[in-house]
Amino acid sequence: MNLLTAARMPFNHRAGWQELREHKPSIAMLAGWVVLPMSLLPPVMLYFAGTHHGDALMPGFAEREWRFITTILFLAELLTFFMMGWVIHTVVNGTRTLAIDYQDAYLLAALAPLPLWASSIILLVPSLPLNALVVLAALGVSCSLIYHGLQALCGREEHDMATMSATYIIMSAGVLAWGVLMALTWAY
Template identity: 35%
Template sequence: MKLADYSQMFVSFHQGWDELRATHPHARAVFFKLVLPLSLLPALMILYAGMRSGGYYAPALGLSGWAMLAAIFLAAELATVVLMGWVVHRLTARQVDSSSFDHGFLLAAIAAVPMWLSSLTLFVPNLGFNIACAVLGLLAACALVYHGVPTMAGYERRDEVRDLTYLVMWIGAGAWAILSILVLVPMMNG
């Protein structure tokens, strides 16, 4: 897939998606080349925010608390991508025999990219800005899921997967909310 195709994947059901489905990358390769490196970004940004702006976000939370928070978040987001890949696979397997875990995992990984990148806003110590960008990341992830489910599941017509797509988006949004709570609760209690 070309990097230029990635921007089209937010609005197209085929550009970028067809090529990804055809290449059929193995989940292990996607994990080590995409998921693990980009999952480190939010954890590192949490550490950065704790060291540079910890007093703004959670005055009582010490550096060890920020390190623990980053480690827990990293483990949770890695588990979430694997779980979402499994959910996408199981939901699409009910409808299409050609559904594979690799395709489900790839979709989950690609959809998580905007949320991982939204962690870069922690360079700016402004909670409103951070939350707004995280919500934009979630909306971008939903656009990727909306356009990716039909192709990655092997459907020809979008109408056949509308409910399935919305279900995947709701489950993904719920997982994102849980991950956000993992960060916000310790900050509020710290």
């Protein structure tokens, strides 16, 4: 899959999705080759921002225990991947009209946070408003990725109510998990 196809996936239910389904990456492969390396990016960037930008990013930011915080964040991200795969499978198969197997549910759970993980690169810039804007945009792209991924992986290409409802529930669970991760990060 080329980069242009991957960039179109959040905005189209045809681009790239069928190619991924045909590849059928295993859950272990997704965890090892996608989730593990990409989930390292936010803790590394947060550690960098905390130790290099410090209070320039936000008052009180420099005094935190960044090694502890980033380790907890990394472990929580890995746990969230496994929980979200289960949530996607449960929510989608709980509808009467949609179905998804575990492999496709975990494929979506691995792909959905990619924009959020990549958005952590903005922590190189010590600007809180810019960081917040980029993260909110990444959250929107992640939500779109879930919607179009469900359309593609469940074989429902039309904009039907079941796909939208499942997307909203999954997005809500994802935003809740993301909020818990952020609360854990700021609590310490």
